[in-house]
Amino acid sequence: MSQLEPGDVLARRYLLLDPLAHGGMSVIWRAFDQSLHRLVAVKVLTASLHTDHGERVRVRSEARAAARFIHRDSIEIYDYGETVTAKGGVAAYVVMPLLDGTPLAERIAEGPLPWTEAAAIALRLARVLMAGHARGLVHRDVTAENVLLTADGPKLLDFGIAAWAGDPDDDRGTPPYVAPERLLGAPTHPAVDVYALGVLLFAMITGRTPYPETTWEEIEAARRTDPPPRVTGVPHGVASLCQSCLAHLPDERPTAEEIVVSLTSALGTAGIARQVRRGLTVAGSAMLALSVLLWFQRPEPEPVLSPQVTPPSSAPASARVMESSPAVPVTVEQAVDGFHDSLEAGRTCDATDADVVLDLKQVLDHLVRGSAVTDTAELRRKVADRAREGRLAPACRAELLAKLTVIDRAMKPD
CATH class of the missing domain: 3.30.200.20 (Phosphorylase Kinase; domain 1)
Incomplete structure (x- = not known):
């Protein structure tokens, strides 16, 4: 041209x-x-x-x-x-x-990304690939140049020139993201996208691609027999996942769905660890402040109570109120609104795909409108399925199940 x-x-x-x-x-x-x-x-x-x-x-x-x-x-x-x-x-x-954004290639050129940021980007891209692969589409050119970092998160470009799985291979692709089997003329397969995503994850974590070859000629001349390189300084699961994505044989690579599950688990574990560390820090500060307060506070004699006097309850005022008055009942409508709020405005579910949100809301609407339905068992199974697919984060799944318990109680008042 x-x-x-x-x-x-x-x-x-x-x-x-x-x-x-x-x-x-x-x-x-x-x-x-x-x-x-x-x-x-x-x-x-x-x-x-x-x-x-x-x-x-x-x-x-x-x-x-x-x-x-x-x-x-x-x-x-x-x-x-x-x-x-x-x-x-x-x-x-x-x-x-x-769109207004920065190519991921420019961000990598500035230096390695924190592993959590790199994994979060790879997770979003893996979800796109998982959806494309489910429709028989293979991207074939997942590269740092084809990822745009926007205010709304990473966006994958170039699905406009995707191929159908099983199509004959061609020379489309960007070294060094090209999978080894493409040099042998193997038909187009989703595994080539997985390999490219592995290269991209490696580059985000280390600041460089796993292999030095940058042209088709250099890649064809390379003879790789050693295991793929392994990133360091990251959790074992992330390092193993990245290495398996770079496997020489396509059958040894994970699927995009398996990548989603693995990265969701790794990021969920990292989030829990951060919360624990933050909790320990806050608890340590609180104990220190309490120790100082007790050190400087002069002890006062305890009051002598007569047998006729009943000591005041040590429970908080809110707890005493709960003991003396029944809890305000929650209606089914209020419980359903709480479930919707978790999906649409809750922090734990903010990365959930829009189609998953719509699906869960429609199932819930069907349940509450059905006169013969008295529990949320069907929706609980749906939530479990989406979590197993990696399309719901563990924290989001837990919050939604808690909301469903509230709905069950509202549907079966005592």
């Missing part, structure tokens, strides 16, 4: 302003949509489609499939097209929203 320049117009609509990023398969341009009068991002494929009609048909099919794939952490596809450029080349392009 001939080189595009600022000022070129694609399909008499998209005015190219300036290039934003260059990848192994494409160039991203900041562009102006002259029909809708808005700024957009246009990804122009670098491979020429001028003489290969079959390639054009395949790219068009992949773009249509990806356009139907919608995920909160994947960039939406506005448009796809092919056009003859001013210099006679045939350009295939994908139009996407222009």
Whole structure:
């Protein structure tokens, strides 16, 4: 394909302003949509489609499939097209929203990320890949250049040029993220995305990719027989997961779903550890303050109580009130609102996928509206399934189950 320049117009609509990023398969341009009068991002494929009609048909099919794939952490596809450029080349392009953010590659260039931050980014990306793989789509170019860090979290670019699982492999990809089996011409498989995510996780933690090769020629010349390198300074589970993602054989790599489960567990454990350390610090400070107070406080004689006098209760006032008056009953509507609040506004569930939130809310609505239903057993099974899939954090699962207990009590008042 001939080189595009600022000022070129694609399909008499998209005015190219300036290039934003260059990848192994494409160039991203900041562009102006002259029909809708808005700024957009246009990804122009670098491979020429001028003489290969079959390639054009395949790219068009992949773009249509990806356009139907919608995920909160994947960039939406506005448009796809092919056009003859001013210099006679045939350009295939994908139009996407222009988001404000920083490429992950720039963040890695500044130095390694804390392992918790790297794992959180990898977790969000693994969820996108898990959803894509479930639909038969393989990204094929998961790289630091294709991840945009936004105020709403990391976003994965380039699902607009994904492939169907089982398709013949091609030369799309960015060294050194290319899986070894691609050099042998193996069909497209979700394991190539897992390998690339392993490279990305390694790079985020260490500041460098696991292998030094940076071109197709260097990768083809490399003969790797030793086990993949292992990151250090991180929990054992994270180090083992990253190493297994880099396995030479695709069958030895975890699935995207297994990555989600592992990283969710690792981050949940880290969060518990931080809470314990914070609790110990606060408790230690409180004990020190109490010791100082007791040291300087002069003891007073204890009052002598007559047999007729009943000592005041040592329980807090709130507890005494609870003893003397029954608890205010919670209605089913209030209990349901509490469950919704945990899903939508609670801190422990803030990273839950929007489709999971909608699914759980719909199941709950069906339960409370069903006259024959007297408990939340069905929804509890649904929550357990989502947690097993890695789509609910352990803390979120625990909070939701507690809310379901409140709903059960409201549905069966004493």
